[in-house]
Amino acid sequence: MRQPKRRFSSHFLLAQAAPFMGFLASMVVLVAIVIFMRENPIKAFEAIFKFSMSSAAKLGAVLSISIPYYLSGLSIAIAFRAGVFNIGNEGQYFVGGLVGALAGVYLPMPTALHLPVVVIAAMLGGALWALVPAVLKAARGISEVITTIMFNNIGLALVNYLVNGPLSGMAKGVSLEPQTKKILPTALFGKLNGFFRSLGWKVPDYVYLDYSLIVAIIMGVVIWFLLFRTRQGFEIRAVGTSVDVSRYAGIKVQRVQVGAFLLSGAIAGLIGLQEIFAIRGFYTYNIASGLGFDGIAISLIAQNHPVGVVFSSLLFAFLKQAGYGLQLSTKVPNSVTYAIQGLMILFIVAINAIIVRAVRSLRKKELS
């Protein structure tokens, strides 16, 4: 038997090329758009750099924005790995965020307890919102694509009702957007900026590098460990590869799918943590929307890998800032970044499909 190939063989590296190539391709498109709008591409890239990377504050902003993106991408990664197309993380974070906020408003307890409790509550809320689609899939084989999307809309309507009605925390006569009561100080997420400053990174206080960063890091490590170092994670990946083979091997397929589905919902529930617990201090259904769908894009680009999602969430955050930079300094509107994001996914999945096929036939040739 020949020497075993090293882990990071040329095939492996080639397989990772798709995201980079896709990114490059979409940058080419961006340049094309810039030129088409009769702007100087160099000026455009200068504007982008200036707005997104030129100071500690700006870099800090990118990191800050990437936190909810990361959680969103992570929630999708775990689902897609199991072959569960959970498109419902949008609704799951609106509901999860509300449940977490309620725990923050109505359950007084010391900070050391309160913080983990609100995190867990948000996870429970998110998982709860994934429950019905998960059960429908497991018990009746109903496509979760449609049910989770429906539940997005149902969830938004539900929180709208709850926040306007029974859970409203608005004082009479004060005109504010509909919101819950204020979250108790023991549950509010503090900032880590001081910590970073002591390390030499001069991040000003108006940039939100808060406890949700810790949550994101912990969840990332947990999910990575789960997927690649535990038996249950292996079963998740097996089910996502082939339900037939998994069943043959004794894996309890439905249990695994439901588990991954609920876990995905639970992590989705955390997406709104930063905005609710650090930025606003109360819950409103006007928190940033669309983060759920962004997470789908983010995970697809990262090939559903918890480590890859780190890079793609930073990328998305960077692109968002880049868009503002472009809009401020050039004629190019910032919505171009949304279009570019979408194009990027398409490029990446297409290139990835091609590469996978190429690698497979290369391997076959080598072995004969």
Next chain:
Amino acid sequence: MADNLLELREITKQFPGVTANDHVSFDLRAGEVHALVGENGAGKTTLMKILYGLYRPDSGSINVEGTGITIRGPRDAIGRGIGMVHQHFMLFPPFTVLENIVIGEEAHRAGVLAVNAQRARIEAIMQENGIMVPVDARVEDLPVGLQQRVEILKILFRGARILIFDEPTAVLTPQESNELFRTFRALTAHGKGIIFITHKLDEVLAVADRITVIRQGRIVRTMDRAGVTKPMIAELMVGKPVLLEVDRPLLPAGRTVLEVRNLKVRSPRGFTAVNGLSLSVKAGEIYGVAGVEGNGQSELVHAIAEGAEVEGGDILLEGASVRRWSVRKRREKGIAHIPEDRLKYGLLLPFSIATNLTLGRHDKPPFATRFQTVNNRAVRESARQIITQFDIRTPSENTPANALSGGNQQKAVVARELSAQPSLLLASQPTRGVDIGATEFIHRQIMKARSEGKAVLLVSADLDELLALSDRIGVIFKGRIIREFAHEQAVREEVGLSMTGEKADATA
């Protein structure tokens, strides 16, 4: 020769690492049934794919009725009058017979279907050749034998004069096979030529006018039917006297490991596939299940290994009923399963060989720790050991399973199941699609399992394999075991006869 419908001269086709066809010359006369026999991997399928336009030969020539031609694809082939009836039908189940026949050649008026006009022509073809099928029935409602007729009508409709039948009786009942041979007669009476690919020697002798034997890519001999016997053909196919002398140590009678009592199993397609089946297998015994595909064997194995769709009766492993057991529990209790389709059921193709070798035991030590983490080192070490022990050809244990050849993939599956040290091994078509070297190896492994005291339930469409390995053979027919043979009594002709449903004694 003026009479030749088809002439293949010096056809050569190579794939990376193997010469599938080596200067093959073959011809087909009008009005004859010409059998092409050979083992799995001998090159019959490649040759037919070349004829059918799916492959191009590297060198050699093809003549149809005296004219040299190049076949560029299936459409081209049928345009030249070469039609193929595939082993796995190429039909559209929800469409009618009429639609199935005419798709691709539909009669129409400005794009609007007008296929009724073609109905008359189809009925004429049916009458002429004695192939009757209800034209407006949906194909999915027809029994297999009639579905095959639709396939034949498809190619006749397109003017086929050279008809290739690839293992056509694999899915037919005995009566349907006889009907098919009658159809051969009718077709050849009209001057058509039939190439009949099979490895069922009885059928060859029953219906062929000439017989060509192919072995390892080369034509061994082409001969007329007169004076040919089965042993002659078999010896030409294999290259040595056929009787497989397997070392068969006499073993003391063991305990009953598997008992199936009056089992009733529903097939996913809705009908009762296993209908009151009983059998038992002892430790150190190989029980072979012989039968034409489609008589309930797959459902039987599936019911023992996984258990879905069981409607009645019982399955006992060492005396305990497995009916309520999950797949995981069955494996824990000592059932191992070599599935009939390794790609669909047996391997996670994108994962490494090492990981695949743990499937079914991946949740137990040493592969998983008490804390549910995966012990990668144990996985790799165990894999390396198994790879060496079973001589699985792979660059490393980390190579993904989809990079291995079919034979090595099957070896990996067999290796995995045997390494689990089961008390009951379910082997379903264990050497299907596997080259000769790997086949011999797998047979040796199964015999080794037998001497180690394991009980083996062997299901195979390869009668020779069953005859060589089994201590007892049970013939399955319409979901029940209708006759059992001990190894000494098992004679090819009698077993084959039983497979057609003939019961030797009234008590069966």
Next chain:
Amino acid sequence: MDISFLVYFLAKGLEISSPIAFAALGGVFSERAGVVNIALEGIMGVTTLTLVWGAITFQSVWIGLVVAVFTGILMSLIHAVVTITFKVDHVVSGVAINVFSIGLSRFLCQSFFGAETQSKINPYLFPKLLGINSLAFWLIPAVAIAAFVLYKTVFGLRLRSVGENPEAADTLGVNVTAMRYAGVLISGALCGIAGATLFADKWITNMVAGRGFIALAAVIFGRWDPTGAVLASLLFGYADTFRIIFESRIPIPGQFVQMFPYVLAVVVLAGIVGRSRAPAWDGRNYEKGED
């Protein structure tokens, strides 16, 4: 209930059902050819925008319609290339296109109209009939044509064969790739019409509001048959109309009433007794010569 109210209800229901119904018809063609197209939602969002732009720019709603159909075909072409030629998973591609559509429509809106979330008002509308957008009435001939094409023409038979067994179709000389492309592009064109029946006077972000996905539920509920899918769409549409008309009189909070079409879709899907049969190769990629 008097006649004029009944007529109003029937007409309004048709208007509200028509975007879902046209999208569902598109879904039927695509899936019958074997390609799952969940990007109907996103494509509709873009086609509605281009309808408004076309109408304003060329001062004719009919040219706007042409632009919308053309856009639908272009967008679905992306899906077709990615899934058929590059063989990416259909759901992944559909999701990607939905994301792209959201971004694209915002970008186009900002480029055409200067504002990211809503367009200018389009004064050129379709003529009204019985108080509703008369384009909705096109649904009736559309179903008839769709059923005819699918079941009574050579093209339809071959399209369906490709969705059932592309390998067999290939050996019989049917061009599998062309048929699949056709199915997807037809769904794109129908999405163009669907977008036009939505609202033609203004484009707002999120105006499609899930109708593209409800259309998918209608395809399943209607068993991949054009008539069935449209009937299912009418079910959803009329239920929604009922909700709109009687909203003020229902003692339930508005948000719950708003949920109704989505809850109905879930209930309908959950309640389908027995698995209805999708085309056998729906959602699976076909590679020529795969052994």
